[in-house]
Amino acid sequence: MEALPKYRFFRYIWFGKETRIMPRTKQFDEKEVLNKAVELFWEKGFHATSMQDLVCHLGINRASLYDTFGGKEELFKKAFQEYRNSSGDIVKRLLTGEASVKAGFEKLFDFAIEETITDECRKGCFVVNTTTELIPGDETIHSILSENLENGASMFASVIQDGIDKGEIDSSKKAKDIGLMLFTFYNGFRVVSKIDTNPEKLKSIVATALSILD
Amino acid sequence: MEALPKYRFFRYIWFGKETRIMPRTKQFDEKEVLNKAVELFWEKGFHATSMQDLVCHLGINRASLYDTFGGKEELFKKAFQEYRNSSGDIVKRLLTGEASVKAGFEKLFDFAIEETITDECRKGCFVVNTTTELIPGDETIHSILSENLENGASMFASVIQDGIDKGEIDSSKKAKDIGLMLFTFYNGFRVVSKIDTNPEKLKSIVATALSILD
DNA sequence: TTTGTATCGGAATGATTGTTCCAAAATAAA
DNA sequence: TTTATTTTGGAACAATCATTCCGATACAAA
Secondary structure, three states: OOOOOOOOOHHHHHHOOOOOOOOOOOOOOHHHHHHHHHHHHHHHHHHHOOHHHHHHHHOOOHHHHHHHHOOHHHHHHHHHHHHHHHHHHHHHHHHHOOOOHHHHHHHHHHHHHHHHHHOOOOOOOHHHHHHHHHOOOOHHHHHHHHHHHHHHHHHHHHHHHHHHHOOOOOOOOOHHHHHHHHHHHHHHHHHHHHHOOOHHHHHHHHHHHHHHHO | OOOOOOOOOHHHHHHOOOOOOOOOOOOOOHHHHHHHHHHHHHHHHHHHOOHHHHHHHHOOOHHHHHHHHOOHHHHHHHHHHHHHHHHHHHHHHHHHOOOOHHHHHHHHHHHHHHHHHHOOOOOOOHHHHHHHHHOOOOHHHHHHHHHHHHHHHHHHHHHHHHHHHOOOOOOOOOHHHHHHHHHHHHHHHHHHHHHOOOHHHHHHHHHHHHHHHO
């Protein structure tokens, strides 16, 4: 026998007026807890992270976790979205905040190197990790990643096109092609820098890749 | 109380002469079964592949699996080694079997594209997948991946150096730097081609990357 | 203060995890 | 054929998995 649905704020609906009674408030900051989930999924990936891990590290109760974020998959997707939002903003800021196109790309890769040497547990890039872990698999994630690829490559391309328009970059070059290529390279860079964190080596790799802009 | 070790071929050892008795032989081809394990781990990764999955797809018994390959981790490492051996051979053959350096790299990337459009389940590259899944984590795997990076990049570099020596590539270029950069790009290419399998798009990305050899 | 309801802590659930064990079948040498 | 020993199939195992449930607690509104 199936249970009846549990209606919240029963009296409010029943009497049709503002007699809603507010219960106990949440005892944690939802954003803060979500950021902790980001850290954990980012480091270990979806499958290797257990709900037990999350309960331990998030500092909130099991039931609160389910009530607030849904199940494991739902929480992962929220955490992933949170990461994409914040890291997307950072990438845009780094790339467009410099005097020249090349300086922008250098800033972006310097930031990735900084993250690599700072983060002693080598989490890499959450998006790249998720790409290799969850394709093939979840279709929702796949379409998010497709959109991300599209946006990232076209962001790269538009910055380069600006450089071409300003005469900063040779007009024989194709912004779209180079943008897509550098975005692809960026993905590889986040893979390789999980293996080898030597900053000089990483800087040299970046310099060689960015020579395509000269 | 700990169990005594089980000595195999007991009588042989005991009497010190060739009285060994041969038992029942294995009813499966070890190499064949290992290749099926490669397929499964390659597609799903280490954590998402269960022993139950393996028992189902390998077609051999649970006990045989443990007797022949050890536990899950041991089997994964053997499967991973098998993949590295065979794919390493392929990469070397593709890269060095052409008339020019650039043609070699084109062959290599064409092969990757072919694999991408042939394999409808988008497994990508087992090595790249393993890098992002198991770092941070297993130190044995990490050192194998370090060695792989070293070998791959220096193979790329030596091919390029040959091209420079033959006057095929401008002598102002540094083989080691370009080799490392292209190897990094290759990693990214295997990530991106999990998301987008459009062969024309992929070919265009490769062409742009390889323009560094001109 | 009373009241109703959401949060909380933790136990409970059933499914699945990796691994081990054992009796029965199989087989190469004696 | 007998013998010794491994392979094999499947049950059994304890641990862990994601999820649900429930009584106690806490709190905003009445």
